[in-house]
Amino acid sequence: MMEDLVVAGSALLAHDPRLYGLLAMAVAVGAGALAGTVAAVLGRFQEG
Amino acid sequence: MYLPFAETFVNPYAVVLIGLGAGLLVRVLGATGYLVLAPALNIFGVPSITAAGTTCALLLSAGVAETFRDTPGPRVSRAFLIIAAAAALAGAVAGQRLLLALRELDFAAPALRLAYFAALVTAFALLVRRGKPGRRTLPHHPALRLPAALAAGLALGGAGMALPGLAARAFEPEAGAKGVEAAALPVLLPAALWATYAYGAAGAVELGLWGLLALGLVIGRHLGGLVRRRCPATVRAAVFGGALPAFALAVLLRQLHLTPAAGYLVLLTILMLMLGTGWLLAAALLAGPAEAGKMEEHKRIV
Numbered sequence: 001m002m003e004d005l006v007v008a009g010s011a012l013l014a015h016d017p018r019l020y021g022l023l024a025m026a027v028a029v030g031a032g033a034l035a036g037t038v039a040a041v042l043g044r045f046q047e048g
Numbered sequence: 049m050y051l052p053f054a055e056t057f058v059n060p061y062a063v064v065l066i067g068l069g070a071g072l073l074v075r076v077l078g079a080t081g082y083l084v085l086a087p088a089l090n091i092f093g094v095p096s097i098t099a100a101g102t103t104c105a106l107l108l109s110a111g112v113a114e115t116f117r118d119t120p121g122p123r124v125s126r127a128f129l130i131i132a133a134a135a136a137l138a139g140a141v142a143g144q145r146l147l148l149a150l151r152e153l154d155f156a157a158p159a160l161r162l163a164y165f166a167a168l169v170t171a172f173a174l175l176v177r178r179g180k181p182g183r184r185t186l187p188h189h190p191a192l193r194l195p196a197a198l199a200a201g202l203a204l205g206g207a208g209m210a211l212p213g214l215a216a217r218a219f220e221p222e223a224g225a226k227g228v229e230a231a232a233l234p235v236l237l238p239a240a241l242w243a244t245y246a247y248g249a250a251g252a253v254e255l256g257l258w259g260l261l262a263l264g265l266v267i268g269r270h271l272g273g274l275v276r277r278r279c280p281a282t283v284r285a286a287v288f289g290g291a292l293p294a295f296a297l298a299v300l301l302r303q304l305h306l307t308p309a310a311g312y313l314v315l316l317t318i319l320m321l322m323l324g325t326g327w328l329l330a331a332a333l334l335a336g337p338a339e340a341g342k343m344e345e346h347k348r349i350v
Contacts, residue, residue: 006256010052017249024248025241027255028105031262032112040116 049260053251054098060260062092062315067261069318071268072325073291075276076284080171080292082107085261087164087299091310096157098254100147101247104140105258106265108240115237136239144246161303168296175289271325278332287324291317 005027013020049060066088073081085106089099150156247253275284294317301310 003256005259006052006254009255013053013251017251020251021245021247021249021253024105024253024255024258025108025244028108028244028258029112029241032109033116035109035262035266036113036116039113 049256051094051098051254051257053254054095056093056095058089058093058257062311063089063257063260064264065315065318066092067264068268068271069264069291069314069321070261071265071270072272072275072321073268073288074265075269075272076288077175077292080175083164083167083171084291084295087161087168087295087302088314089257089261090157090160091298091302091307091314094254094257096160097147097151097247097250097252098257100160101244101250101252102254102257102261104240104243104247105253106261107236108244109258109262110265111237111240133236133238136236137242140239140243141246144243144250148250158303161299165296165299165303168292168299172289172292172296175285175292271322275325275328279328283328287328288321291321294320 009020009023012023049063050057066085069088070081070085073084075081082103086096086099086103089102090096094102147156147160150159244253279287294313298310298313298317301307301313
């Protein structure tokens with residue numbers, strides 16, 4: 001999956017660098033949101 | 049692992065280890081831990097711009113994840129948060145432009161190393177001052193903790209950002225250390241968002257590198273969290289504080305073109321950090337409930 005992301009990123013950067021910037025931003029925000037959700041759920045499991 | 053934009057190879061195991069070491073430091077020493085990411089990546093062959101850009105993307109993820117934390121809101125005013133966020137954004141824009149301009153002059157890498165060497169030495173100097181009565185030092189000093197977090201993510205921009213960050217702190221004398229700590233990453237969000245976009249558009253965010261670093265960081269933060277819950281701050285600072293000058297020395301060695309020595313020093317430091325973690329966790333496990341009670345009491349006093 002990471003390989004696909006890197007290949008898609010390369011194609012985007014070659015096509016339009018701004019799109020790659022947006023992709024990097026979206027991936028970072030998405031991963032952070034996912035990690036935050038998992039941490040919050042696990043935290044509640046530990047408490048409850 | 050091949051980095052397509054930087055057109056270079058990097059050892060993936062070393063990248064995961066760097067993330068792990070930084071994650072450990074972030075949890076046991078505070079946001080200062082992020083300071084080691086970019087210089088360590090640079091030592092292992094990642095170009096300075098890519099190291100800075102990828103670190104920004106990582107800080108963006110960490111900031112977003114931090115907003116999900118189910119803890120009481122920061123004890124700082126909205127005005128402070130707005131001023132600090134604006135200062136961070138201004139520093140990010142200035143820092144990114146400066147770093148790209150320096151790349152044209154072929155001076156980006158030495159400038160980045162110099163900035164990080166100074167930041168790591170300062171962080172350690174302030175850390176060893178802790179414990180003296182009446183003095184609040186880096187890990188718990190709100191005025192310095194925030195700029196340290198900002199400087200970490202935004203590389204050279206951090207140098208320009210520290211001053212507005214300190215000035216912002218002057219408006220808010222009652223802001224608590226804990227509040228600023230909880231607020232540091234969310235405050236950084238607008239700056240990290242912009243920096244990730246700008247560095248990404250400049251081809252300086254490597255998603256493969258980011259993924260491996262994030263993996264190491266998550267594991268390191270979890271291990272660091274275990275230590276943080278079981279050991280008082282003074283013990284943590286004594287055991288893990290030595291990593292900061294070791295990383296600073298590695299940056300210096302890299303600047304002197306002693307790259308293999310710098311690389312081994314970084315790996316050795318991370319190994320020592322992991323040994324320290326194992327030792328503290330084993331000690332806490334063997335100490336039993338009586339010692340644990342004493343530790344809790346010590347924690348309250350500290």
